[in-house]
Amino acid sequence: MGAMEIERIEGGVTAAKGFMAAGCEANVKYKNRKDMAMIYSQTPCLAAGTFTRNVVKAAPVLWDKEMVEHSPFIQAVVANSGIANACTGEEGRQYCGQTAQAAAKALGIPEESVLVASTGVIGMQLPMDKITAGVKTLSGMLSDTKEAGTQAAEAIMTTDTVSKEMAVRFRLGDKTVTVGGMAKGSGMIHPNMCTMLGFVTTDAAISKELLQEALSEDVVDTFNMISVDGDTSTNDTLLLLANGEAGNEKITEKNEDYRLFCAALHEVTESLAKMLAGDGEGATALFEAHVVHAATKEEARTLAKSVICSSLTKAAIFGHDANWGRILCALGYSGVNFDPERIELSLVSEAGNILIYQNGKASDYSEEEATKILSCPAVTALVDMKMGEAEATAWGCDLTYDYVKINADYRS
Numbered sequence: 001m002g003a004m005e006i007e008r009i010e011g012g013v014t015a016a017k018g019f020m021a022a023g024c025e026a027n028v029k030y031k032n033r034k035d036m037a038m039i040y041s042q043t044p045c046l047a048a049g050t051f052t053r054n055v056v057k058a059a060p061v062l063w064d065k066e067m068v069e070h071s072p073f074i075q076a077v078v079a080n081s082g083i084a085n086a087c088t089g090e091e092g093r094q095y096c097g098q099t100a101q102a103a104a105k106a107l108g109i110p111e112e113s114v115l116v117a118s119t120g121v122i123g124m125q126l127p128m129d130k131i132t133a134g135v136k137t138l139s140g141m142l143s144d145t146k147e148a149g150t151q152a153a154e155a156i157m158t159t160d161t162v163s164k165e166m167a168v169r170f171r172l173g174d175k176t177v178t179v180g181g182m183a184k185g186s187g188m189i190h191p192n193m194c195t196m197l198g199f200v201t202t203d204a205a206i207s208k209e210l211l212q213e214a215l216s217e218d219v220v221d222t223f224n225m226i227s228v229d230g231d232t233s234t235n236d237t238l239l240l241l242a243n244g245e246a247g248n249e250k251i252t253e254k255n256e257d258y259r260l261f262c263a264a265l266h267e268v269t270e271s272l273a274k275m276l277a278g279d280g281e282g283a284t285a286l287f288e289a290h291v292v293h294a295a296t297k298e299e300a301r302t303l304a305k306s307v308i309c310s311s312l313t314k315a316a317i318f319g320h321d322a323n324w325g326r327i328l329c330a331l332g333y334s335g336v337n338f339d340p341e342r343i344e345l346s347l348v349s350e351a352g353n354i355l356i357y358q359n360g361k362a363s364d365y366s367e368e369e370a371t372k373i374l375s376c377p378a379v380t381a382l383v384d385m386k387m388g389e390a391e392a393t394a395w396g397c398d399l400t401y402d403y404v405k406i407n408a409d410y411r412s
Helices: 059-070 089-107 128-141 146-155 208-219 256-278 297-309 311-318 324-332 367-374 401-408
Strands: 007-009 019-024 036-051 074-083 114-121 164-172 175-184 197-202 237-242 286-294 344-349 352-358 378-384 390-397
Touching: 019 128, 019 146, 036 059, 036 128, 036 146, 036 197, 036 208, 059 089, 059 114, 059 237, 074 089, 074 128, 074 146, 074 197, 074 237, 089 114, 089 128, 114 197, 114 237, 146 164, 146 175, 164 256, 175 256, 197 256, 208 237, 208 256, 256 286, 256 390, 286 297, 286 311, 297 311, 297 324, 297 378, 297 390, 311 324, 324 344, 324 352, 324 378, 344 367, 352 367
Parallel strands: 074 114, 197 237, 286 378
Antiparallel strands: 007 164, 019 036, 036 074, 036 237, 164 175, 175 197, 286 390, 344 352, 344 378
16 A cells, blocks of 8 residues: 555644634643643544553543543543643542533533543642633634644643644545544653543544554554653543544445555654654654564564663763664663674664664774764664564654753642
């Protein structure tokens, strides 16, 4: 299947037919910035979700898991930034219900068709007067424009420096199908399903079972392959809503239509995942580890993830220092068995490609050339295991002084 069949377009969560969004200033915690978002579908949606594997799960995660699994349909999502509503006990759980109630009333839909999401400081209770007022404001602002989607994407940001949106379209039969999404997350990013919130909307007609399967399988190679700091958040949530408005023949089996849908979904999620990694707190570079010729896919993922999670390697990337020993070290403690004499390491960026390690020792390379390659905004460590045919890519960022500054007083 050629990538030509999938076309990137402008927009995010409002790109697909029938979806509206809004973002507003509700003063949940931040002043003078948007901090509440709403996504609404004019027709009921089937929903799929993947959530944090942290044992400490925030109240909204528990609410959404319940609704995605048991509610007959979903029609709206309400998200806030500033306060995570995590470790907030029974009170926090009740606030999820109250948020859903407020949205249900404002939009004229059932309470169990509303999903909620929060991101921000752990342990603080939500100011429900501000949340309910925000819900009312948002419901009056809903629009299907590209700008409305961007406002929603801006409203879910915490320490992110840019909003993150992506959309694609493709043909199924004689119908045009669209998949669009937005995400946030800059610190506490080490998803195991980051604080990562992701919302993807599509007008595809597809069964709930296949929608969930497409998402669960996709996340393994996209959002679960990024790390900013190794901390798995309490609030990670990725939601996928499908309203069937495109009018394609409903996808109920794993045929060519399903494969094309999965490819389009992957295009959106991988792009968003890379945006998250590149905008890690304090980051100056996107750092990618691409492992090729590994024995198995699982081992390739483990090796790639180990490299981008290494604080020493991330610090070396920040310093534009080709310290290949740190990459080798991270591969060595990953838990995967291999022969260090056989593998090859290269550094790649838009400035060039340089082989730095082979035959068990440093290759004859120019440090000056290596520094030039490492001075680009996106840098790849290419690891050739020479063991098999499997490959995987993981994304992270460099580790900078600013990461510590941002996180030394995050609550203030």
